[in-house]
Amino acid sequence: MASRSTIKIRSKRFPEHTLVRTLIAHSMETGKRKDKDSGELIPAHFIQTLSFKHNDKLLSECHMGFGISKNPFFSFKIKQANVGDKVTISWKDNLGFSDSKDHIIQ
Template sequence: MSNTIKVRTNIQDGLAVIRLLIKHPMTIQRLDPKTGKEIPAHFIDKINIAKNGESLINANWGQGVSKNPYLSFTLTEAKKGDRLLVSWHDNKGETDSTEFVL
């Protein structure tokens, strides 16, 4: 079970609405107001989603995505029992993933 990815799904008549909430700071490069030192950016740069082992979404993200990003999409031809794998990678090498069944 993922520590950073929350999933909600709704499947009806072959359509599945998938909602993902990813806990991540998604910060831009900035200066510390107290010390004036540079604080490096920390953001998700890749997100991948696969259904039953077949790649569905491969997205490159950047600093313009807000804190704790929310991603929603509709999956056609969805069936109960389909397995989805969601994974992300950030610019500091951190990763997380979760697999769930519709």
């Protein structure tokens, strides 16, 4: 993976909850799409697991297939979060690549 992170995280605090949104740069290939030039099948390459942590506590774990869109987007709402809290998103795909990113709630 490139040195730039594949994960973008945004958070917004509301009186009742904190909304965390994440966008991951990933091709999510199904393995059925054909290359336009060569006509060959592009091998399946998709995220399998994604974990969402708040101050190192696992809040959600998501298992997915290639039914999730290219450049996956997810959003969660934490009931109670304070300024300075850390949220971590990490993913792992079927070819063994992975990435993780921390975000501090403002």
